[in-house]
Amino acid sequence: MVEKFDIPTLPTYIEIPDIEKGAMKGDGPFKSSAEFQNPLGFPGEKVADWQTVAIAKMAELKSKYRSVQVFLDACVKCGACTDKCHYFLGSKDPKNMPVARQDLFRSVYRRHFTFAGKYFPKLVGAKDLDETMLDDWYNYFHQCSQCRRCSVFCPYGIDTAEISMAAREVLDTVGVGQKYCNQILGKATTVGNNLGLPEPALRDTLLDLEEEIEEETGIAIKYPLDVKGAEVLLVTPSADFFAEPHIDGLIGYGKVFHQDGVRWTMSSFASEGANFGMFIGSYDVMRKAALRIRKAALDLEVSRIMVGECGHAWRVAYGFWNTLTGVGAGATDVFGLKLQNQLDPRYSQPQHIIEYTHDLIKRGKLEFDKSVNDHRTVTFHDSCNIARASNMGGIPNGQFILPREVIKAVCNNFVDMARDTIMESTFCCGGGGGLLTDDLMEIRVKGAMPRMQALKAVEGSDNVDTLVAICAICKSQFSKVLPKFDFDPYMIVSVHQLVGEALIMDKPQIEEDLSATEVVG
Amino acid sequence: MSAISIFFTALFYLSLFVFLIGMARKIYQYWLTPTPLKIPIAPAPLTQTGVAMRIVREVVLFESLFKSNKWTWIFGWLFHVGLLLVLIRHLRYFWPGDLPEIFLLTQPFKYAAFAMVIGLVGLIGRRIFVERIRYISAPSDYLMLILLLVIGVSGVVMTFTNNHTDIIMVKEFASGLLILNWSNLPTEVYFLLHIFLAFILLLIFPISKLLHVPGVFFSPTLNQVDDSRKKRHISPWALKQEQGHAVRLEQALGKD
Ligand code: SF4
Ligand code: SF4
Numbered sequence: 001m002v003e004k005f006d007i008p009t010l011p012t013y014i015e016i017p018d019i020e021k022g023a024m025k026g027d028g029p030f031k032s033s034a035e036f037q038n039p040l041g042f043p044g045e046k047v048a049d050w051q052t053v054a055i056a057k058m059a060e061l062k063s064k065y066r067s068v069q070v071f072l073d074a075c076v077k078c079g080a081c082t083d084k085c086h087y088f089l090g091s092k093d094p095k096n097m098p099v100a101r102q103d104l105f106r107s108v109y110r111r112h113f114t115f116a117g118k119y120f121p122k123l124v125g126a127k128d129l130d131e132t133m134l135d136d137w138y139n140y141f142h143q144c145s146q147c148r149r150c151s152v153f154c155p156y157g158i159d160t161a162e163i164s165m166a167a168r169e170v171l172d173t174v175g176v177g178q179k180y181c182n183q184i185l186g187k188a189t190t191v192g193n194n195l196g197l198p199e200p201a202l203r204d205t206l207l208d209l210e211e212e213i214e215e216e217t218g219i220a221i222k223y224p225l226d227v228k229g230a231e232v233l234l235v236t237p238s239a240d241f242f243a244e245p246h247i248d249g250l251i252g253y254g255k256v257f258h259q260d261g262v263r264w265t266m267s268s269f270a271s272e273g274a275n276f277g278m279f280i281g282s283y284d285v286m287r288k289a290a291l292r293i294r295k296a297a298l299d300l301e302v303s304r305i306m307v308g309e310c311g312h313a314w315r316v317a318y319g320f321w322n323t324l325t326g327v328g329a330g331a332t333d334v335f336g337l338k339l340q341n342q343l344d345p346r347y348s349q350p351q352h353i354i355e356y357t358h359d360l361i362k363r364g365k366l367e368f369d370k371s372v373n374d375h376r377t378v379t380f381h382d383s384c385n386i387a388r389a390s391n392m393g394g395i396p397n398g399q400f401i402l403p404r405e406v407i408k409a410v411c412n413n414f415v416d417m418a419r420d421t422i423m424e425s426t427f428c429c430g431g432g433g434g435l436l437t438d439d440l441m442e443i444r445v446k447g448a449m450p451r452m453q454a455l456k457a458v459e460g461s462d463n464v465d466t467l468v469a470i471c472a473i474c475k476s477q478f479s480k481v482l483p484k485f486d487f488d489p490y491m492i493v494s495v496h497q498l499v500g501e502a503l504i505m506d507k508p509q510i511e512e513d514l515s516a517t518e519v520v521g
Numbered sequence: 522m523s524a525i526s527i528f529f530t531a532l533f534y535l536s537l538f539v540f541l542i543g544m545a546r547k548i549y550q551y552w553l554t555p556t557p558l559k560i561p562i563a564p565a566p567l568t569q570t571g572v573a574m575r576i577v578r579e580v581v582l583f584e585s586l587f588k589s590n591k592w593t594w595i596f597g598w599l600f601h602v603g604l605l606l607v608l609i610r611h612l613r614y615f616w617p618g619d620l621p622e623i624f625l626l627t628q629p630f631k632y633a634a635f636a637m638v639i640g641l642v643g644l645i646g647r648r649i650f651v652e653r654i655r656y657i658s659a660p661s662d663y664l665m666l667i668l669l670l671v672i673g674v675s676g677v678v679m680t681f682t683n684n685h686t687d688i689i690m691v692k693e694f695a696s697g698l699l700i701l702n703w704s705n706l707p708t709e710v711y712f713l714l715h716i717f718l719a720f721i722l723l724l725i726f727p728i729s730k731l732l733h734v735p736g737v738f739f740s741p742t743l744n745q746v747d748d749s750r751k752k753r754h755i756s757p758w759a760l761k762q763e764q765g766h767a768v769r770l771e772q773a774l775g776k777d
Contacts, residue, residue, distance in 0.1 A: 019656055063554060064555065064557060064756075064758060065556070066551060066554040066555060066556045066739065066741055067556065067560060067740075067741050069550065069554050070551055070554075070740055071740070073730075073732040073733075073736055074730070074732055074733040074736025074737065074740065075733070076733050077654070077657050077658055077659070077730070078593055078597065078654075079590075079593065079647070079651065079653055079654035079657060080590045080593050081589070082653040082654065084589070094657075097656070097657065100657050114728065115728045116725075116728050116729065120661075122660065123659065123661050123664075124729075125660075125661070148562060151562045151742050152562055152563065152585065153585055153586075153588060153589035153590075154589070155579065155583055155585050155586040155589075155597075155733075156736055156737050157579075157585070157740045157741075157742035157743040159560065159742050162560065283558075318749060319558065319559050319749045320558050320559070320749070322749050322750060322752070322753050323557070323559065323749070323753065323754050323755050326753065328752075328753060329751055329752070330751050330753050332753070333753070333755075333760070335764075336753045348750050350750070388562055388563040389560070391565070391747055394567070395567075396564070396566075396567060397563075397564060399563075424563040424564050
């Protein structure tokens, strides 16, 4: 397919572009219809009195979220964030500068809720919420991956992601939803995963996978589903079941579980780690999706809940599950305690699969043949939601340290990209926040430019040929955009693919039979 | 008392009133507005002490701004520190009666006015010449800087050139405002301009972007402890919703 837009060329270092007004103007992603809107409790089409409804929703949101209220008030337009968004760097559209993006929302807030904006709108840049403004909202709030990079660099921590989420919630409330997210949420909240994969199909897929692995390695690695009384419930993004390179990560998880010998399971009722409820900013939808996992954990009577490689899933799990559903610790209320009494307090709840593998490595439970990965020189892409909105291991900056230590434990050649493009300053892959849809391909490619540039630099200096990530969205996005920048699309792999490939599977194959013999004997 | 003194006296009380009530209302609003989710931003402290240190670093050193943009940081920091020192030095005018010796220490702070002015000029320059910042600036953003600049420059003119004001009169007027013993103020144009704009600044404080002052302390990305797995954090509205819906939700989910 011929591109209808220019793919940015990769500069030697990132320059701050001159602004190009209207560069990314457009109609935004495909709009949702009643079929997808109604099940989530949103109107199917734009409501007649949408202005009134929108303003009322804004009033509600700013009274429910301190972030929204404070962020709308506190910005001094210092401009420090203006060059921090990958979508601005890649597209040059000034409305993709974080503060300008917020201002789409803030100007309406000022007009309707502040003294200065009511009486001196021109003076303070207050604007009415008219058709044009609503269109701009729809377009530009779907050019924000809610990556929070801007927040790191703002003197008041103003987080454009919060504003984006609020704006999208207002849009949904007036009936102008995004098809991609809302369609997926419909499947996730009824079938249990984003793919709409029902239990029998999932079971088949896992059986196939087991056969394949056994054929290839000769080891009977199991992918248990709905096993009541298992110790660990694994919740992973459903892309792991199908997509490339994700599935090799799933193989890696299975190998680690197998080698450790822990009794684990997945749930067909809650077979999705991703939670797009966060992307659309809806607390209720996000909670509804998360509650399925709570129910699965209670029904399967597991004592540990673990999350696979997924960025925003880990943000929701790490940061929000305890609030939304009580998966965590320290509850004092009946609802939270019901689950927390069942969970094993010796482990963090929920736990990230990286934390689990890391711990096994530290305790010497896993052995690796690192030379298997010698043909690779690896770099690690910090996924936004993990890097900027979570922790691992309970140590400061653990979310940067643990994945790197796991990679270095299984692979000899590791190089980091430039410091201002990793860790808390990491550049988004360009496809996060509900943007991973073909109708947004232009902004996805342009937004990937800064990350691609950093990758190009280490390719040049250190011959890096493998990009590793722990996020399903990053992996899918990179597979798509890498070739556009002349990289090999297969250079993106999961951390647990590297782990799985280097892991020495020396566990006695007949353990189950052995234990059976013991009982008999 | 002269008409002009009455005008300025009245303006002072009006501004002070609006400032105090307005700020109290805003702080109360921020205080009351819940934080439904934990959203600290990396590098996020894992303890309350860590959070306190983070806020101190942000407020005193402008840590994030330093990471972000050195020019904006240096101008912004010079301006704020200059302003703070100058304000401390101004306390002498409001102190009724003889000054305690400690005020001698604040004497050199008058030079901080230059830092303030340099900072402001730099910030205005960036707003005008950096295209990205020009794009995001509303008229009020320029006016705010100009307002502060005129206050600063008029102060410098009175302190460092031959346009000195009658300090005794200033002190009587200013301290009189506080102890309700009103008197006439000097009527040199620099002085009138200086305090007129200063009072206006006070007046618009709670309805302008100057709300970044309380805002930085209430920003959830900066002031939350990163401990969401250890403690259940829940907002009053969500808790209520949860209690109301708990039973229904469990039932509804079971049916799928
Ligand atoms: S860095 Fe923060 S205060 Fe400065 S313009 Fe951006 S959002 Fe506003
Ligand atoms: S959250 Fe990320 S994508 Fe959104 S404005 Fe900020 S830097 Fe850009």
